Amino acid sequence: MDTSELKEHLSEATSTYLWGDAMDDCLANWDAGFVEYLNMDDFAIVIERGNKLLVVFEFVDDIVGRSRDRLPTGWELAEENGWSYLCFAINKTTENYTKDIFGYFEELTEDGLFSRHTRAALYGAQDLGSLACMFSAYIQHASVIAVDPPQDLVTITAATNDPAKGQGVAGIPSQGLQEALKAIEQLVLIMDPCQYHPRHDHQRSENTCFVLNCRLMAPSTATFIRQLGLHNAVIEEAMSEQPAFQNLNAKLRKRRDFRPYLRHLLRKNQRSNRTLFERIICQNVTNRMHAPFFEKRLKQL
Numbered sequence: 662m663d664t665s666e667l668k669e670h671l672s673e674a675t676s677t678y679l680w681g682d683a684m685d686d687c688l689a690n691w692d693a694g695f696v697e698y699l700n701m702d703d704f705a706i707v708i709e710r711g712n713k714l715l716v717v718f719e720f721v722d723d724i725v726g727r728s729r730d731r732l733p734t735g736w737e738l739a740e741e742n743g744w745s746y747l748c749f750a751i752n753k754t755t756e757n758y759t760k761d762i763f764g765y766f767e768e769l770t771e772d773g774l775f776s777r778h779t780r781a782a783l784y785g786a787q788d789l790g791s792l793a794c795m796f797s798a799y800i801q802h803a804s805v806i807a808v809d810p811p812q813d814l815v816t817i818t819a820a821t822n823d824p825a826k827g828q829g830v831a832g833i834p835s836q837g838l839q840e841a842l843k844a845i846e847q848l849v850l851i852m853d854p855c856q857y858h859p860r861h862d863h864q865r866s867e868n869t870c871f872v873l874n875c876r877l878m879a880p881s882t883a884t885f886i887r888q889l890g891l892h893n894a895v896i897e898e899a900m901s902e903q904p905a906f907q908n909l910n911a912k913l914r915k916r917r918d919f920r921p922y923l924r925h926l927l928r929k930n931q932r933s934n935r936t937l938f939e940r941i942i943c944q945n946v947t948n949r950m951h952a953p954f955f956e957k958r959l960k961q962l
């Protein structure tokens with residue numbers, strides 16, 4: 662079964678449970694891949710085929726919610742490049758999913774999966790970004806990509822004085838996150854700095870850290886960077902021997918002409934009753950392109 666057939670099969674999966682069953686049925690015909698259930702609701706997708714490994718932590722609800730295709734993040738990219746692929750598909754209703762993932766990571770370590778790869782990238786959005794950081798400790802030469810990471814992770818990454826204290830996220834203590842961050846070869850934070858308090862626009866010097874500031878994109882940062890074509894670009898850089906993440910800033914500037922983002926920006930200001938900024942946005946957009954939606958709003962203002 663190729664990816665086009667898989668997409669067609671998954672397109673009929675309109676719930677998290679149907680999606681899991683459909684993926685299990687599809688991979689039953691693949692010699693190199695399989696689905697491993699961690700509990701009644703969460704599972705791991707394992708495909709081994711190259712010397713590089715992409716590890717993805719993703720909520721099944723988010724995968725099913727994508728209208729164009731219902732493939733997990735990085736699936737097609739891993740297939741095109743011949744990378745091994747490990748995806749933890751988690752149901753948002755599951756409590757204490759971290760414990761089950763820890764257990765399965767131990768099994769994969771004993772099996773030697775991680776030692777068979779020379780390079781790896783781990784990806785996680787929101788709370789799952791912290792999981793990506795924690796589990797990178799199992800893999801040598803690993804980069805971590807965290808999209809819209811939780812406040813705790815951003816605070817610890819930016820900290821230069823005393824270690825952060827507290828429970829952290831997803832049941833992971835903040836102290837554990839700090840230790841994991843020290844071992845990461847490359848950390849990439851893709852975030853809307855306006856969402857964090859205090860705002861963290863600087864980079865941490867203790868390990869190589871790149872921050873891609875996606876201003877005013879939250880809570881849809883992951884969706885926007887996917888639509889802008891940045892998603893795959895970030896993963897490819899993380900997999901390269903000499904990543905050049907600075908090149909991503911040029912691609913991010915495409916958001917100035919990306920209408921879904923511009924409408925999102927306008928609605929954000931609308932909800933905050935910031936009429937002046939609405940007018941500035943509408944004037945800027947209509948001066949650069951034919952945009953009936955913004956022209957209509959400008960007349961209303």
